Amino acid sequence: MKNLTLISRVNEHAEQSVWIGCWLNGKRSSGKIQFLQLRDGTGYIQGVVVKSEVSESTWEAAQKLTQESSLYVRGTVRVEPRSSSGYELTVHELEVIQQTQEYPITPKEHGVDFLMDRRHLWLRTAKQRAIIVIRAEIIRATRAFFDVRDFTLVDPPILTPSSCEGTTNLFHTKYFDEDAYLTQSGQLYMEAAAMALGRVYSFGPTFRAEKSKTRRHLIEFWMIEPEMAFVDHEASLLVQEQLIAFIVQSVLENCRKELETIGRDVGKLANIAAPFPRISYDEAIALLQEQGFEVQWGEDFGAPHETAIAEKFERLVFITHYPAAIKAFYMKPDPNRPEVVLCADMIAPEGYGEIIGGSQRIDDPELLAQRFSEHELSEEAYQWYLDLRKYGTVPHSGFGLGLERTVAWICGLDHVRETIPFPRMLYRLYP
Numbered sequence: 001m002k003n004l005t006l007i008s009r010v011n012e013h014a015e016q017s018v019w020i021g022c023w024l025n026g027k028r029s030s031g032k033i034q035f036l037q038l039r040d041g042t043g044y045i046q047g048v049v050v051k052s053e054v055s056e057s058t059w060e061a062a063q064k065l066t067q068e069s070s071l072y073v074r075g076t077v078r079v080e081p082r083s084s085s086g087y088e089l090t091v092h093e094l095e096v097i098q099q100t101q102e103y104p105i106t107p108k109e110h111g112v113d114f115l116m117d118r119r120h121l122w123l124r125t126a127k128q129r130a131i132i133v134i135r136a137e138i139i140r141a142t143r144a145f146f147d148v149r150d151f152t153l154v155d156p157p158i159l160t161p162s163s164c165e166g167t168t169n170l171f172h173t174k175y176f177d178e179d180a181y182l183t184q185s186g187q188l189y190m191e192a193a194a195m196a197l198g199r200v201y202s203f204g205p206t207f208r209a210e211k212s213k214t215r216r217h218l219i220e221f222w223m224i225e226p227e228m229a230f231v232d233h234e235a236s237l238l239v240q241e242q243l244i245a246f247i248v249q250s251v252l253e254n255c256r257k258e259l260e261t262i263g264r265d266v267g268k269l270a271n272i273a274a275p276f277p278r279i280s281y282d283e284a285i286a287l288l289q290e291q292g293f294e295v296q297w298g299e300d301f302g303a304p305h306e307t308a309i310a311e312k313f314e315r316l317v318f319i320t321h322y323p324a325a326i327k328a329f330y331m332k333p334d335p336n337r338p339e340v341v342l343c344a345d346m347i348a349p350e351g352y353g354e355i356i357g358g359s360q361r362i363d364d365p366e367l368l369a370q371r372f373s374e375h376e377l378s379e380e381a382y383q384w385y386l387d388l389r390k391y392g393t394v395p396h397s398g399f400g401l402g403l404e405r406t407v408a409w410i411c412g413l414d415h416v417r418e419t420i421p422f423p424r425m426l427y428r429l430y431p
């Protein structure tokens with residue numbers, strides 16, 4: 001094997017001759033010079049082939065190169081302030097690994113279905129690569145945030161015997177002779193973990209058989225779910241806004257190039273700072289009614305409602321204290337007003353909708369048992385969850401951050417399908 005240098009590291013080799021392994025992204029020629037746009041996944045660099053300075057076979061190989069051909073290139077790294085990477089490669093030698101024939105994704109415009117069918121190749125384009133890099137940075141920042149704040153990473157199960165977020169969108173499967181469901185949320189297990197470890201967070205895939213085809217819904221999506229013992233609703237909101245501000249700062253610091261590649265207006269991200277405005281569900285209803293929406297107290301919000309509220313603030317905003325009847329069974333009622341619960345949804349600006357859902361949890365065993373019967377959930381199936389309230393119950397809170405919606409918002413994408421390498425969507429399981 002050759003001793004290869006990554007394009008991301010050519011800065012360490014100025015004026016030296018290096019080998020890189022790469023693909024041809026594009027090509028330009030002006031008679032006696034060919035300009036090769038090379039990519040190796042870690043970066044892009046232009047290779048300059050001068051006819052008078054290379055062998056005939058290298059010149060011919062360069063001439064024949066087609067888009068996405070794979071090759072090794074030997075060249076000298078030159079500082080080139082005019083290039084976006086700051087470097088260029090003066091090519092001495094080419095070794096073609098494979099000459100690609102008729103690569104389907106050409107530089108011209110393609111429809112989304114065409115690209116989705118070729119998602120395995122679409123990932124190679126600069127924009128898709130940048131999105132995945134930003135996604136990875138968001139994950140890295142999230143873990144860094146929790147790891148230095150005494151949270152322990154805990155992995156809840158994927159196969160579960162019961163539901164967490166209602167039964168309408170459960171993904172059913174068989175577990176030998178029993179029925180099982182793919183997890184909708186690790187929360188209930190994270191509550192058990194919080195009673196064992198104090199402060200915990202999970203990061204993993206969650207599944208919902210959503211029958212709706214929207215720009216915000218995936219069937220398989222990744223969630224970050226912190227759960228905190230001895231933390232109430234108010235204190236949980238502080239953690240949420242600090243987390244989001246930290247994530248945005250990290251992306252701005254470490255992914256400038258990628259944001260530029262995507263064409264994101266970073267001005268909209270630069271002013272994200274805690275505290276975020278908060279409005280109650282009651283206030284949100286009044287605001288929507290003022291704007292002409294025909295929504296009544298007790299109804300849940302849809303995308304247009306959330307967008308209207310976010311537009312009013314043009315910032316991240318918490319909507320708090322929803323009616324208990326439209327929220328999950330485990331949320332703790334407001335002691336002063338039991339018809340609403342101690343919960344909040346964090347709504348992103350620019351129409352991206354809810355990126356976080358969280359709440360303080362019911363800690364009283366009797367009230368929890370009552371909720372099971374109201375929601376027609378079998379107490380037997382949740383016996384272990386009731387145990388958490390029976391043996392040393394404490395006030396506790398947590399939340400779930402939807403990774404893909406967060407990536408969509410930070411990248412300014414108009415659909416979540418580009419935020420995950422291989423999206424699972426309604427009627428799309430391929431590739």
Ligand code: 4AD
Nearest residue numbers: 185187217218221225354355356357398399400402
């Ligand atoms: O609001 P949700 O349903 O909350 C829960 O699941 C809680 N058990 C979390 C917790 O408290 N530990 O989902 C949380 C977030 C939403 O705010 C949204 O960002 C995302 O998960 N989400 C989805 N993202 C993409 N596609 C879907 N179908 C999603 N459903 C929820």
Ligand code: MG
Nearest residue numbers: 345354356357
């Ligand atoms: Mg929610």
